[in-house]
Amino acid sequence: xxxxxxxxGTTHHLDIDPRTTLLDALRDHLRLTGSKxxxxxxxxxxxxxxxxxxxxxACLALACMHDHDEIITIEGLGxxxxxxxxxxxxxxxxxxxxxxxTPGQICSATAMLEEMADGWPSHVxxxxxxxxxxDATEISERMSGNLCxxxxxxxxxxxxxxxxxxxTRA
Amino acid sequence: xxPFDYVRALGPGDATAAAGREGxxxxxxxxxxxxxxxxxxxxxxxxxxxTHLHLDRVETTEDAxxxxxxxxxxxxxxxxxxxxxxxxxxxRALLAGASGQLRNKxxxxxxxxxxxxxxxxxxxxxxxxxxxxxxxxxAIGGVTRLHAIxxxxxxxxxxxxxDMAVAMLALGAGVEVEGADGKRRVVALDDFYRLPGEWPDxxxxxxxxxxxxxVLLPPPPQGRQIYRKVRDRASYAFxxxxxxxxxxVDSGRIASAALAFGGIAPRPWRDGDAxxxxxxxxPSREVFERAADILLADAQGQGGNEFKIDLTxxxxxxxxxxxxxxxx
Numbered sequence: 001x002x003x004x005x006x007x008x009g010t011t012h013h014l015d016i017d018p019r020t021t022l023l024d025a026l027r028d029h030l031r032l033t034g035s036k037x038x039x040x041x042x043x044x045x046x047x048x049x050x051x052x053x054x055x056x057x058a059c060l061a062l063a064c065m066h067d068h069d070e071i072i073t074i075e076g077l078g079x080x081x082x083x084x085x086x087x088x089x090x091x092x093x094x095x096x097x098x099x100x101x102t103p104g105q106i107c108s109a110t111a112m113l114e115e116m117a118d119g120w121p122s123h124v125x126x127x128x129x130x131x132x133x134x135d136a137t138e139i140s141e142r143m144s145g146n147l148c149x150x151x152x153x154x155x156x157x158x159x160x161x162x163x164x165x166x167x168t169r170a
Numbered sequence: 171x172x173p174f175d176y177v178r179a180l181g182p183g184d185a186t187a188a189a190g191r192e193g194x195x196x197x198x199x200x201x202x203x204x205x206x207x208x209x210x211x212x213x214x215x216x217x218x219x220x221t222h223l224h225l226d227r228v229e230t231t232e233d234a235x236x237x238x239x240x241x242x243x244x245x246x247x248x249x250x251x252x253x254x255x256x257x258x259x260x261x262r263a264l265l266a267g268a269s270g271q272l273r274n275k276x277x278x279x280x281x282x283x284x285x286x287x288x289x290x291x292x293x294x295x296x297x298x299x300x301x302x303x304x305x306x307x308x309a310i311g312g313v314t315r316l317h318a319i320x321x322x323x324x325x326x327x328x329x330x331x332x333d334m335a336v337a338m339l340a341l342g343a344g345v346e347v348e349g350a351d352g353k354r355r356v357v358a359l360d361d362f363y364r365l366p367g368e369w370p371d372x373x374x375x376x377x378x379x380x381x382x383x384x385v386l387l388p389p390p391p392q393g394r395q396i397y398r399k400v401r402d403r404a405s406y407a408f409x410x411x412x413x414x415x416x417x418x419v420d421s422g423r424i425a426s427a428a429l430a431f432g433g434i435a436p437r438p439w440r441d442g443d444a445x446x447x448x449x450x451x452x453p454s455r456e457v458f459e460r461a462a463d464i465l466l467a468d469a470q471g472q473g474g475n476e477f478k479i480d481l482t483x484x485x486x487x488x489x490x491x492x493x494x495x496x497x498x
Binding site for chain 1: 171173174175176197200201204205208217219221245248249251254255258261262265266268269270271272274275404405406
């Protein structure tokens with residue numbers, strides 16, 4: 001079927017099977033292979049992309065259902081010459097080992113920091129109606145949808161905390 | 171994934187008409203359905219996309235309750251100011267479920283209708299009366315850590331996995347349904363789910379073509395609201411057992427008590443007799459244990475889940491203790 005996708009500011013017209021997931025459309029049809037296929041069942045978070053600014057698992061979305069949405073992938077957040085603050089922080093804090101989960105971690109963290117800025121509480125937030133403060137417990141809870149089988153978690157949390165602190169200062 | 175026809179519904183009439191087709195299924199967030207379709211556990215021949223139906227608003231009702239559109243995402247509901255302030259047990263239950271990514275996509279209606287995470291249901295090589303009626307149940311006598319201690323049958327011991335529905339049950343929610351004839355009706359959430367009995371494949375009272383349009387909450391309850399979930403990981407895991415409690419203490423006695431349980435039964439579980447045993451009593455461990463005795467009188471372990479009987483008892487006593495503590 002004919003569908004279109006708005007990805008990283010560009011509109012693409014695709015002729016795809018309705019079964020095509022957003023992840024497969026990005027990787028196999030648009031050659032945006034930054035988004036990774038880990039479990040393909042919404043459990044690992046390696047495929048995390050931003051849909052209208054919100055993080056989702058691209059493996060559990062049908063491309064044809066998202067022809068009106070704005071999609072941002074890791075490629076849209078920054079490149080080698082213009083790293084996003086989180087991309088730079090993951091490099092600085094060594095927030096990975098094999099790197100396979102990293103694009104999903106960074107996309108997820110990008111949206112997660114916006115969620116915190118918007119005052120969304122989490123499971124570990126004491127006061128549902130009070131302010132949220134970024135600390136290691138909050139970051140770990142909010143990032144639990146992104147697995148790292150190398151277990152680089154301490155450095156991932158440090159990288160995210162560093163960017164959260166920069167944002168608070170700004 | 172088996173091939174399907176994709177139909178986009180632009181009005182509720184479209185949706186219910188298309189859903190009348192043999193083998194049709196609604197899709198909204200898709201977080202559970204697409205997972206099951208990839209595995210061949212569900213094989214709809216038509217997918218009716220209902221995400222364009224404008225059922226995504228949370229509104230105050232005339233009686234000062236809340237009307238939650240079926241397409242409101244779990245994130246939006248958990249973070250809604252009125253829910254955080256007046257229905258904290260619901261916010262807490264939602265935030266205890268899934269991951270940030272899944273909550274952004276999963277919807278209110280879809281959460282109610284999500285399928286069990288019984289591994290034998292998921293594995294198409296295994297006999298499962300829910301997936302393939304009449305084929306048997308390999309969970310019985312198998313690995314049963316996640317399985318039911320209440321409400322199971324000789325044909326199915328699977329649990330309902332929702333956290334959200336447990337909180338909604340304690341809050342006395344209703345489910346607004348639009349039938350294939352276009353008429354809307356409200357079903358109490360307590361009457362919405364069916365026990366497995368002989369036919370575990372039939373999980374709710376919905377008829378073919380029925381579309382959930384909203385969940386209705388009564389006005390905010392008085393008293394304390396607590397959601398407590400016990401699971402194998404600190405985050406992003408299904409409940410081994412959970413409790414949603416809405417408890418009001420007045421002049422040192424329990425004036426009202428609504429308790430719902432997750433992870434222990436084929437549906438979000440509520441026991442009016444256990445609640446009644448608390449009313450009018452001065453809070454004490456003895457009173458809480460008596461309520462637990464009533465709740466668990468018919469509890470039956472299935473081997474690997476025997477521990478859940480004690481776990482649920484301790485969980486209930488702990489939550490009731492917290493809910494009735496004098497606040498300093």
